[in-house]
Amino acid sequence: DTEVTQTPKHLVMGMTNKKSLKCEQHMGHRAMYWYKQKAKKPPELMFVYSYEKLSINESVPSRFSPECPNSSLLNLHLHALQPEDSALYLCASSRRLAGPEQFFGPGTRLTVL
Amino acid sequence: GESVGLHLPTLSVQEGDNSIINCAYSNSASDYFIWYKQESGKGPQFIIDIRSNMDKRQGQRVTVLLNKTVKHLSLQIAATQPGDSAVYFCAENPSYLYNQGGKLIFGQGTELSVKP
Numbered sequence: 355d356t357e358v359t360q361t362p363k364h365l366v367m368g369m370t371n372k373k374s375l376k377c378e379q380h381m382g383h384r385a386m387y388w389y390k391q392k393a394k395k396p397p398e399l400m401f402v403y404s405y406e407k408l409s410i411n412e413s414v415p416s417r418f419s420p421e422c423p424n425s426s427l428l429n430l431h432l433h434a435l436q437p438e439d440s441a442l443y444l445c446a447s448s449r450r451l452a453g454p455e456q457f458f459g460p461g462t463r464l465t466v467l
Numbered sequence: 468g469e470s471v472g473l474h475l476p477t478l479s480v481q482e483g484d485n486s487i488i489n490c491a492y493s494n495s496a497s498d499y500f501i502w503y504k505q506e507s508g509k510g511p512q513f514i515i516d517i518r519s520n521m522d523k524r525q526g527q528r529v530t531v532l533l534n535k536t537v538k539h540l541s542l543q544i545a546a547t548q549p550g551d552s553a554v555y556f557c558a559e560n561p562s563y564l565y566n567q568g569g570k571l572i573f574g575q576g577t578e579l580s581v582k583p
Contacts, residue, residue, distance in 0.1 A: 358510075396556050396573030397511065410570065444510050454499035454560040456571065458510035 358459035360445050366465045369435060375462045377428040377445030385409075386428045387456060388420060389444040397444055397458075403428060404450075435466045479580045486547045488577045490540040490557035499560040500533060501571070502542045506553045514542070514555075544579075552581045 358379045367373050377386065385404050389397035402410035403422040411420075417439075419431040428445055442463055446456040480486045492500070498519050503511035517524045517531045517540075524531050530543040540557050557574040 394554070394576065394578075396558075396576055399570055402570070446510075454501055454516060454571070455513050457513065458503075460508075460510045 358445055358447055358457050360443075360459040360462050362462055363460070364463045364465075366467065367432065367435065368467050369437070371435075372431070372433045374432065375430040375443055375445075375464075377430075377459055378426055379447040379457070379459075380426055381447065381449075381457065382425075383447035383449050383457070384425060385448045385450055386422065387446040387448075388418075388428065388430050389446065389458075391442040391444055391461070393442075401430075432464075435464075437466050440464055440466045476575070477578045477580065479582060480547050482547060482549060482581050482583050484547055486542075486544040486551070486579060486581075488542045488544075488555050488557075488579065490542075490574050492538050492540060492557075492559055492574075494559060494561055494572070495535070495538070497559040497561045500531070500540050501558045501560065502529075502531060503556045503558060503573075504551075504553045505556065505576075511556060547579075547581050549581045549583060552579055554578045 361376045365373060387402050388400040390400055391397045399412050400414045401420045406422045406425055417434050421429040442461040444461045445459040448456045499516050501516040502514040504514050505511045515524060515526045515529050515531050517533050522533055528545045532541045542555060544551055554576045556576045558571040560571055
């Protein structure tokens with residue numbers, strides 16, 4: 355299995371909702387990443403997990419809360435988001451920190467109303 | 468400051484022609500440079516990488532050239548096909564960021580359109 359999967363593919367939520375994005379990989383990778391991507395822009399790093407521990411938080415607002423339950427799963431919990439948080443949220447993994455090759459999932463297209 | 472940028476935001480080529488996508492970087496302390504392809508509605512897909520101690524690396528129909536003297540990276544696609552239409556991002560993997568989880572620094576992207 356050489357895939358990173360993400361669910362859901364699309365998500366529409368109101369500003370008072372709580373939702374979660376999920377990411378899974380079965381490649382034995384020990385580093386996992388969350389990125390945010392706006393249209394026609396490069397991915398922006400949000401969080402990095404290494405061996406299930408949070409390694410980097412790129413000063414992301416607390417309304418985004420990551421979680422790594424085990425080495426194959428990565429979640430992003432969303433609460434009280436703003437319309438400007440609408441974007442494509444990408445998950446990626448790599449064999450180790452400083453990969454350099456990161457495998458990306460297809461993303462979750464999030465719309466905040 | 469550090470940056471990885473691309474010279475052109477869009478590139479249009481005829482099917483069958485060769486494509487060259489360029490990238491300029493400002494940070495000399497990178498071990499790897501990577502090219503990603505992102506098709507519409509999909510996540511970025513790794514194409515090829517090159518280590519900083521190399522000048523050239525070839526893959527299937529793609530070649531990456533690294534000129535450290537002028538801090539320039541390019542991706543050449545031979546016999547471009549409609550399936551090559553996508554946004555191409557260069558990225559660098561600075562060694563000084565390894566303790567920050569192997570952070571990639573992405574360029575702005577070039578949108579390649581292939582005309583049949």
